[in-house]
Amino acid sequence: MEKNHAILTLYICLILWSIQSKGQPNLKPARIKLSYYANMFINPGLSVGTEIILTEKTTKASKKTVLRSQNNLSRNTWLLNGQVGGYTHLYNHSVLFTNYEIRYSRTTKRGRKFFGGIGLGIERSFLPETYEVTENGTVEKITLPGHFYAGPTISMGMHVKRRFFAAQNELFMEVQVPFLIDYNNTLLPKINVAFGMLINQKQKKQSNEITK
Amino acid sequence: MKLLNKVFLTILVLSSFFIISCDDENLSSLSDIIYIRNDKADMPAYIHGNGSNQIFVVLLHGGPGGNGLEYRLGKYAEELEKEVAMVYWDQRGQGMAQSNGPKNLTNIEQMAEDLEKLLLVLKDRYGPEAKMVLMGHSWGGTLGTYFLLDEKRQQLVDAWIEVDGAHDIIKLSEESLLMIDSLGTNQIRVENSAKDWQALIDWTHKITPDSVKHFTGEINQKSWEAIALLEEDEVINSIGHTSLEELRPLSLITSYFSGLATSNLLFEEIEKIEMTEQLHKINIPCLFLWGKYDVVVSPQLAKDAFELVSSDLKFVHYFEKSAHSPMSTEPDLFVEKVRAFVQVIP
Structure with missing residues (x-):
């Protein structure tokens, strides 16, 4: 059972890595995420990840909104x-x-970005x-004792744009709740919180589809 | 490649976190966490206190659905740890135990086997001469009694302390009804929460002797209501405020969800348990500690156990200002009784 889980994990990692490294034409460059990742708020950890934009739809704001906001565009992104x-x-x-999630992100015309996601x-x-x-x-001591658990995850959070490392990057905060299946014969939710930064890689061409 | 390097670096940093336990060679101030693996479950045992006397009190927590460390919250634990090594064990499917094994492994026989493995590991770790004392509270009393009824398993244990232990669920429920009736009548006479007691008494009169086994859950709930009334009217001491510091190794959400699932899985088996008739099989030194006002597990069970065990060395004590948890409501006296008992264990 544990061996199967390990193989599945490795397989998913390789697929994602393969998608990213081959630079599929339909996908925009991956963005790298680094974060402090705390389980149940107090158990410290780290996470590193990538975010690949699948689709992005940008809407131009009205003149009135532009006057009040920092940005004249709102984005709906998968x-x-x-x-x-x-x-x-x-x-x-x-x-x-x-974990791997499909996320929907909406950047408001005021420049705030909120997202929610679901995955495995x-x-x-x-x-x-x-x-x-x-x-x-x-009596024998066991090497690398522990258990594999799998299950769905849900997440939500927000991003704030900040300029650092000479680029427009983002700080983010997210709450991620994995539900571990068959943990002591039950479905166990865990509450994890991440604070980190998302590093936008340089793009050769900016080709946003703008609709009114 | 850059990303791969970053992932590798992260894993390297995280691996440094894994060095999270260390052996404390000083037996007089033990503070160890070890896990015991048996049949697809890994169960933690938190070992704290003075092991220099070679006396290890293995605490069997209540519930089912509780955890070992909640018994480290009180003053009594602090005092006992000065004398003996306390082993706060999280049973299968509870506390911070981990498993993804099948549901059919959650049963009392399996838990007794887990306990056997724990004792063997402790003996291996701290030496064969280490004395093992089982202390079972409430559901822990059920598990401990079940364990000791097996002659071979009993040989692993040097003494048994049962604290308000539920070794006979059917009898316990019958006695709870009787206690609510008699205590309630007395409390009404002295005008303590008369209306609430009358409501409880009226409820007990609806349960016929034949139907008791179908109402064990409800009787348990009503018994707790009775204890709450006794505490409110200061007939018994209140548990009071305790520090949560000792709960730090515990994840409360994990413990809650695991405990609930395990409790539900065991419920059907538990409500049929009757071990009074087999208590004569126990012949190691025994100490029975009971709250006089324990409506949940009546002192009648302590009386039965004291009379029926075959031990030459046996003691019983009823705490005058306590209900189900004398270790928390009369901690000083509790410590005194346990301390005196462990000193006479051969």
Whole structure:
């Protein structure tokens, strides 16, 4: 069972990596995300991911709105988000995870960007010293003890544009809730919070489709 | 390639977090967390206190659906840890235990086997001469009694402390009804929450002796209501405020959801448990500690257990100002009784 989970994780990672590295013509360059990722608000961790824009529709704002806002465009974007990371519960376990979500993002005419997403994830817990009693009665320490769990994830959050590293990048905050299936015979929700930055890669051409 | 490097770097940084436990070789101030794996479940045991006396009190938490560390919140735990090593164990499917095994592994026999493995690991870790004392509270009393009824398993244990333990659910429910009736009548006489007690008494009169086994859940709920009334009228001590510091290793959401699922899975099996007739099989030193006003698990069960176990060394004590958790409502006296008992264990 655990081997199957590991193979599936690796497979999904390779597909995403392959899509990104081949630079599929229909996809815009991936954006890299780095974040501090806290489980249940207090268990610290890190995550790194990519965000690939699948479709983007931009609407020009009316003159009245332009006067009040920083930006004269609003964007409705569908994204493919993938990330890997981990966190540690300082007392009894650590977790490595990866998840992939389809996200809908809306950038308002005032320049605020909100998103929500749904996807699938998988995680592997790592436990501290773990022992088992073998069939012949001896006690043995287990190497890399832990469990694989998989399940759907949902997320929501917001981005704020900031100029740093000589480019227009974004700071973001998101809440991600993975639901682990068959965790102690139940569906276990976890509440994870990420604070990080999204680095926009340079694009050769800006080809936004603008509609009125 | 840059992205791959970043992923690799992140994993490297995260791996540094995994060094999260360390052996404390000083037996007089143990603070260890180990997991025990058995049949697809990994269960944590938090070991705290003074192990230099080679006495390990393995705490079997209540519920089902509780967790070991909630028993480390009180003053009694702090005091006991000065004398003995307390082992706060999260049972299968509860607390921070982890599994993704099949549901049919959540049963009392499996949990007794888990406990057996825990004791073997502790003996291996701290030496075969280490004395193992089981202390079961409420549901922990059910599990502990079930474990000890097996002669081979009983040999792994040096002494048994049962604290308001539910070793006979049918009898417990019958006794709860009787207690609500008699206590309620007394409380009405002294004008303590008379209206509420009358409502409880009226409810108990609706349950016929034959139908008790169908109402164990409701009887349990009404018993807690009775205890709340006793606490409100200061007949018993209140549990009071305790620090949540010791709960830090616990994720409350994980513990809540896991506990709820496990409790539901075990419910059908638990409500049929009757072990009074087999208590004679227990012959190790025993201490029964009960709250005099425990409406949930009547002191009658303590009386039965004290009379029926075959042990040469056995003690019983009823706490005058306590209900279901004397360790929290009369901590000093509780510690005194446990301390005195562990000193006479051969």
